Amino acid sequence: MSAARKVPVYRGRFGPVQAERLLWRAGFGPRPGEAEKLARKGLDGAVRSLTRAKRERLVGPAPVDDDKHRIAPIDAWGHDHLWWLDRMVRTSRPLVERMTLVWHDWFATSNSGVGSQRLMLKQNRLFRSRGLGSFERLLVAVTKDPAMLLWLGGTDNEKGSPNENYGRELMELFTLGAGRGYTERDVREQARALTGWRNDWDDDKGPVNFRYDRERHDTGSKRIFGKRGRFDWQDACRLSVRHRTHRSFFVSKLWSYFIPTPPSAATRRALESVYVRNHYAIRPVVEAILKHPALYSNRRMVKPPVVYLAGMLRARKRGIDTEAWTWLSNQAGQQLFYPPNVAGWQDDRWLDTASFLARWNLAGRVLRPVVLETSDKAPLNANKLIERALEFWGRPELSPPTRRALKAFAAHAIRDADRSWKKTQYPPLIENALRHLIAVSPDMQTS
Amino acid sequence: MSSDCCNEFSRSSLMRKAVAQAGSGLPAIEPGMPVPAGTGLDRRSFLARSVGLALAVYGGTALAPRAFDHGIAQALAAGGPDTVLVSVFLDGGADNLSLLFPHGDPEYRRLRPKLALPDSGLVFPEDTRLRWHPSARAFHTLHNEGKLSVLPAVGYTDADQSHFTSRHYWEVGDTNARLQTGWLGRYLDRVGSNDNPLQGVSLDGDLSPSLATAKKPVAALSGAGNYSFWAPGVWGQVEERMLDAVGSLGASRGKDPALAGARAVTFQSHRLRQQMAQFDSDITSPVPYPRSESGFPDQMAGLAAMLAAGLPLHCVALSAYGMYDTHSDQAEDLADGLKLTSDTLLAFQRDLEARGLANRVLTLVWSEFGRRAEENGSDGTDHGAAGIGLLMGTRVRGNMIGEFPGLKSGLDDDGNLRATVDYRSIYCSVLEQWLATDATAVIPRAKSFARVPLLR
Numbered sequence: 001m002s003a004a005r006k007v008p009v010y011r012g013r014f015g016p017v018q019a020e021r022l023l024w025r026a027g028f029g030p031r032p033g034e035a036e037k038l039a040r041k042g043l044d045g046a047v048r049s050l051t052r053a054k055r056e057r058l059v060g061p062a063p064v065d066d067d068k069h070r071i072a073p074i075d076a077w078g079h080d081h082l083w084w085l086d087r088m089v090r091t092s093r094p095l096v097e098r099m100t101l102v103w104h105d106w107f108a109t110s111n112s113g114v115g116s117q118r119l120m121l122k123q124n125r126l127f128r129s130r131g132l133g134s135f136e137r138l139l140v141a142v143t144k145d146p147a148m149l150l151w152l153g154g155t156d157n158e159k160g161s162p163n164e165n166y167g168r169e170l171m172e173l174f175t176l177g178a179g180r181g182y183t184e185r186d187v188r189e190q191a192r193a194l195t196g197w198r199n200d201w202d203d204d205k206g207p208v209n210f211r212y213d214r215e216r217h218d219t220g221s222k223r224i225f226g227k228r229g230r231f232d233w234q235d236a237c238r239l240s241v242r243h244r245t246h247r248s249f250f251v252s253k254l255w256s257y258f259i260p261t262p263p264s265a266a267t268r269r270a271l272e273s274v275y276v277r278n279h280y281a282i283r284p285v286v287e288a289i290l291k292h293p294a295l296y297s298n299r300r301m302v303k304p305p306v307v308y309l310a311g312m313l314r315a316r317k318r319g320i321d322t323e324a325w326t327w328l329s330n331q332a333g334q335q336l337f338y339p340p341n342v343a344g345w346q347d348d349r350w351l352d353t354a355s356f357l358a359r360w361n362l363a364g365r366v367l368r369p370v371v372l373e374t375s376d377k378a379p380l381n382a383n384k385l386i387e388r389a390l391e392f393w394g395r396p397e398l399s400p401p402t403r404r405a406l407k408a409f410a411a412h413a414i415r416d417a418d419r420s421w422k423k424t425q426y427p428p429l430i431e432n433a434l435r436h437l438i439a440v441s442p443d444m445q446t447s
Numbered sequence: 448m449s450s451d452c453c454n455e456f457s458r459s460s461l462m463r464k465a466v467a468q469a470g471s472g473l474p475a476i477e478p479g480m481p482v483p484a485g486t487g488l489d490r491r492s493f494l495a496r497s498v499g500l501a502l503a504v505y506g507g508t509a510l511a512p513r514a515f516d517h518g519i520a521q522a523l524a525a526g527g528p529d530t531v532l533v534s535v536f537l538d539g540g541a542d543n544l545s546l547l548f549p550h551g552d553p554e555y556r557r558l559r560p561k562l563a564l565p566d567s568g569l570v571f572p573e574d575t576r577l578r579w580h581p582s583a584r585a586f587h588t589l590h591n592e593g594k595l596s597v598l599p600a601v602g603y604t605d606a607d608q609s610h611f612t613s614r615h616y617w618e619v620g621d622t623n624a625r626l627q628t629g630w631l632g633r634y635l636d637r638v639g640s641n642d643n644p645l646q647g648v649s650l651d652g653d654l655s656p657s658l659a660t661a662k663k664p665v666a667a668l669s670g671a672g673n674y675s676f677w678a679p680g681v682w683g684q685v686e687e688r689m690l691d692a693v694g695s696l697g698a699s700r701g702k703d704p705a706l707a708g709a710r711a712v713t714f715q716s717h718r719l720r721q722q723m724a725q726f727d728s729d730i731t732s733p734v735p736y737p738r739s740e741s742g743f744p745d746q747m748a749g750l751a752a753m754l755a756a757g758l759p760l761h762c763v764a765l766s767a768y769g770m771y772d773t774h775s776d777q778a779e780d781l782a783d784g785l786k787l788t789s790d791t792l793l794a795f796q797r798d799l800e801a802r803g804l805a806n807r808v809l810t811l812v813w814s815e816f817g818r819r820a821e822e823n824g825s826d827g828t829d830h831g832a833a834g835i836g837l838l839m840g841t842r843v844r845g846n847m848i849g850e851f852p853g854l855k856s857g858l859d860d861d862g863n864l865r866a867t868v869d870y871r872s873i874y875c876s877v878l879e880q881w882l883a884t885d886a887t888a889v890i891p892r893a894k895s896f897a898r899v900p901l902l903r
Contacts (some may be wrong), residue, residue, distance in 0.1 A: 077607040210619035356716040371680030401699035409692035416684045433689040442709035
């Protein structure tokens with residue numbers, strides 16, 4: 001490896017606009033006043049406050065269902081989604097939660113194949129606790145995670161009848177990328193190395209007692225990536241992470257969660273060197289990405305549906321109080337713990353006419369409990385109504401075309417108020433409409 | 448859900464619901480309990496612009512939504528299939544000994560001291576011991592007109608008394624807990640099209656397991672004209688202005704690809720809403736349907752309207768109104784369910800006749816089992832074996848199929864009514880006589896089930 005290259009760092013102004021973007025990309029958007037507060041820390045301080053946050057505090061009311069009962073994330077269908085959404089909304093460590101979502105997508109395990117909310121939540125804890133540490137250790141932990149063992153056939157993989165499912169995805173999706181330096185033989189040999197995991201079935205609890213059983217492990221010699229040895233499951237992980245194509249796969253994939261265009265070759269190599277120099281630690285790479293000029297000057301990204309929803313709830317300081325979030329998120333294309341397949345969600349396909357309607361309905365559900373009545377007072381003035389509606393959402397940054405569309409709407413609607421009763425009743429209706437239009441505006445769908 | 452039904456029923460309903468909502472996968476289930484057919488099928492939502500319907504499409508995953516829209520439009524232009532089969536499910540195990548009760552059987556009053564019904568006067572002509580339930584007068588009318596064939600005891604031997612398992616057997620057309628395709632799904636796999644998901648459609652919003660296919664696409668309908676934008680606290684002129692403003696939000700593009708993409712989708716959604724608005728109040732029926740809070744009359748009225756519009760529907764499935772798992776307070780719950788269900792089915796038949804569609808449609812009514820002959824101690828009845836089956840349409844024979852075995856010698860060792868016709872005999876006969884297909888290619892061991900002449 002050549003001399004360590006430096007990853008470029010953003011040197012422009014770091015004001016509330018930049019802080020707002022950082023909070024959306026590295027978290028779930030600002031609570032009121034949060035972007036201004038973060039901006040005062042400067043770029044370095046802001047990034048450090050996210051990547052090296054102190055102990056988590058949950059701010060706001062505890063999550064309940066529609067009957068105001070405590071949610072039951074392990075037992076009730078859909079409450080797993082509510083439980084995690086609540087963490088996204090209330091956490092004081094948004095990046096930790098966002099990284100947990102990154103790993104959920106990276107190691108996309110779906111409860112449709114696992115059939116146990118208990119095990120899915122266990123995996124979720126793993127992502128949360130190890131999400132910024134060593135990727136190699138994370139990979140080792142995921143490899144023996146019960147939900148993953150069920151999802152990709154790990155406990156079906158035994159000596160004499162290997163199941164190649166995990167061995168293949170370990171390289172294709174988790175560490176190297178398709179066609180990047182491994183062969184079908186490596187898949188078979190990885191599968192042999194990974195043999196040995198098993199579990200029991202309990203009539204009440206379902207799958208239990210996940211363990212490594214030497215009797216089921218293929219102790220024979222294997223040849224993986226041209227190396228020969230009596231490799232086991234930990235070797236399978238280690239060999240994959242040390243493979244020459246892993247570092248570029250890792251930094252590019254991680255980058256893609258934060259920035260929509262691929263890194264330049266120079267930036268990629270610099271990130272690789274940060275990654276390797278830090279012994280495959282995740283945090284330094286995340287920090288370098290979050291400080292990169294591309295995050296601030298580059299294109300916008302469509303917010304994933306749960307980020308969009310959690311962001312609205314954070315802006316409103318609203319807790320989880322309805323089970324509707326589960327099915328509405330599903331309609332919007334993202335039910336947590338149910339990624340569509342082992343490759344995760346398709347981040348470039350979030351928006352279409354069906355998911356737009358679902359996002360419209362998500363916004364409507366956020367607005368419903370605080371809707372203004374016709375008896376509420378609101379000014380008969382387009383600009384003032386727009387200001388109030390922007391204030392409602394914590395003054396998000398809007399593009400000129402969106403501002404123009406809001407202005408035209410409010411002005412027309414005010415002009416419609418040609419009777420005295422309309423002059424008092426229309427303004428609160430217009431303000432309700434403005435809140436909704438801002439929430440579904442292209443600016444709020446992206447960050 | 449009523450608190451009168453048994454735990455297993457509630458749980459299995461919830462589990463099925465979870466399956467349907469999640470699109471795939473079950474909460475942990477008891478070992479041995481069958482996984483509903485169709486579980487794990489990919490579900491994708493889209494709007495069929497050609498017909499103004501919001502669809503959740505299952506299976507046929509190789510095709511993009513555009514292809515389905517195109518397929519529907521093509522099938523529409525081709526005039527749609529000739530015959531339509533409608534499957535109506537009475538959820539919970541309907542009590543056939545009340546729907547068509549053995550007034551003239553001396554055992555009846557002994558076994559049902561509290562629940563035995565007084566003579567309704569609605570005599571069943573083929574077996575004058577039997578009377579129609581007073582709330583099912585509509586069935587009496589249909590039968591007298593020769594438009595309703597009646598199976599007083601349909602089922603299978605050694606009936607499984609689990610809601611979940613027995614319903615699964617009916618759905619897959621075999622007493623096989625592991626079968627993962629529905630009986631109508633296998634039929635559609637054989638004759639259906641690759642790009643018309645409306646050929647097999649659930650009207651309940653969730654995929655009906657009986658329609659679960661292996662290859663061909665089928666759909667669940669969340670209603671015509673459902674693509675509307677509702678905004679809380681906004682109405683009248685302001686709402687109209689607001690909906691127009693959605694178009695303005697999407698009107699410009701700009702340089703940023705993500706923002707431009709979001710604006711484009713915003714504009715498309717706005718246009719689609721305008722196109723769909725015309726379907727909002729489209730359903731007008733030539734005959735009156737019962738008024739009800741439940742969706743069942745609207746679903747049936749909507750079905751007739753869709754058929755009249757020439758939509759390429761071929762196999763249709765939905766659940767009737769009512770909670771038929773009547774372990775307690777049976778008299779009230781059952782009368783309520785039967786009244787709205789039978790009145791709605793009569794209205795549907797009249798609607799089809801008024802629209803000149805009646806000869807194309809056959810409706811099959813079924814339940815997962817009947818109920819125990821002897822009543823229980825809580826003014827209800829427990830799970831039984833043979834149950835009720837009905838076939839409605841202008842082309843059915845309108846006769847009795849099988850017989851009522853009587854309560855003296857017609858009960859099995861558990862005190863449940865024995866089946867006089869196997870449900871797979873009906874499936875095979877429907878497939879061959881109504882759908883003109885080879886039943887042996889659809890129903891396992893089809894040769895072992897006698898065929899019944901169904902049509903005039």
